[in-house]
Amino acid sequence: MPRKISTATVRADFNDPLAVVHYARAAHFLGLWASELALIQRFFPDKSGPLLEAGCGAGRATIGLWDQGYRALTAFDFASELLNQARQLANDRGASAIKFVHADATAAATSTLLGYKARRPAPFAGAFFLFNGLMQIPRRAKRRAALRMLHRVCRPDAPFLFTTHDRDGSPTERALWRLEAGRWERGEQDSRLHEFGDRYFEEAGTGRTFMHLPDRAEILADLVATGWTPVFDAMRREIARESAAVRDFSDECRFWVARRN
Numbered sequence: 001m002p003r004k005i006s007t008a009t010v011r012a013d014f015n016d017p018l019a020v021v022h023y024a025r026a027a028h029f030l031g032l033w034a035s036e037l038a039l040i041q042r043f044f045p046d047k048s049g050p051l052l053e054a055g056c057g058a059g060r061a062t063i064g065l066w067d068q069g070y071r072a073l074t075a076f077d078f079a080s081e082l083l084n085q086a087r088q089l090a091n092d093r094g095a096s097a098i099k100f101v102h103a104d105a106t107a108a109a110t111s112t113l114l115g116y117k118a119r120r121p122a123p124f125a126g127a128f129f130l131f132n133g134l135m136q137i138p139r140r141a142k143r144r145a146a147l148r149m150l151h152r153v154c155r156p157d158a159p160f161l162f163t164t165h166d167r168d169g170s171p172t173e174r175a176l177w178r179l180e181a182g183r184w185e186r187g188e189q190d191s192r193l194h195e196f197g198d199r200y201f202e203e204a205g206t207g208r209t210f211m212h213l214p215d216r217a218e219i220l221a222d223l224v225a226t227g228w229t230p231v232f233d234a235m236r237r238e239i240a241r242e243s244a245a246v247r248d249f250s251d252e253c254r255f256w257v258a259r260r261n
């Protein structure tokens with residue numbers, strides 16, 4: 001029986017040279033998406049507040065935030081090869097003040113690595129987990145652990161911006177997921193997957209990808225269970241029209257903003 005997808009599988013896939021080139025190219029040439037920028041301007045008006053990006057990859061969004069004038073930035077990722085790319089690009093772009101940390105969003109020690117200290121104010125005034133990184137954590141319990149960790153390191157009322165896919169995002173998606181539900185009912189799903197909504201696939205130019213595709217109710221429940229109040233969500237197409245380059249790099253997603261309780 002094939003082994004279940006683990007954190008180690010996902011990390012190895014992101015450290016694969018194919019993925020490293022893919023995300024490094026996006027960090028060099030794409031920067032922030034129009035939809036990301038619109039929501040950052042709306043929900044993160046204070047450019048001096050300390051902000052955290054989880055799953056920063058090769059630095060596409062963090063360095064994009066720096067270019068927008070945000071100056072107190074910390075970014076972490078568990079894929080060391082991507083993080084090396086992010087550090088290098090930040091140095092090249094005069095953004096070496098960005099603090100990069102090698103850490104796993106689901107690990108118990110990560111909040112301490114990010115500066116959390118008991119009985120002290122939490123370090124961050126806002127957080128990001130962009131381009132579906134949260135959904136690349138296998139198992140719902142682990143995704144909730146990551147949400148709890150971000151809750152621990154953020155101050156009350158801090159905004160948290162992230163994206164997911166949406167199984168109900170289009171009629172085609174709904175039809176495909178009805179077929180997949182049938183496979184799970186018959187026990188015929190890919191045995192490496194943990195939960196309905198999981199996918200593990202390979203694409204030319206990107207490599208192997210694990211992704212959990214939730215429905216809206218699942219994310220609302222996860223936020224509430226981990227100390228976050230959902231305040232906004234919308235499909236990307238409802239927020240901004242993206243360039244062909246961005247649409248080529250990334251498919252449609254749902255944006256979420258929650259506030260720390």
Ligand SMILES: C[S@@+](CC[C@H](N)C(=O)[O-])C[C@H]1O[C@@H](n2cnc3c(N)ncnc32)[C@H](O)[C@@H]1O
Nearest residue numbers: 014055056057060077078079104105131133136
């Ligand atoms: C789709 S990539 C997005 C990278 C970057 N934010 C961007 O938009 O180009 C998702 C990122 O999340 C990171 N990631 C996934 N699971 C993680 C975890 N448990 N802890 C830290 N980083 C994680 C991956 O290494 C990868 O860099």
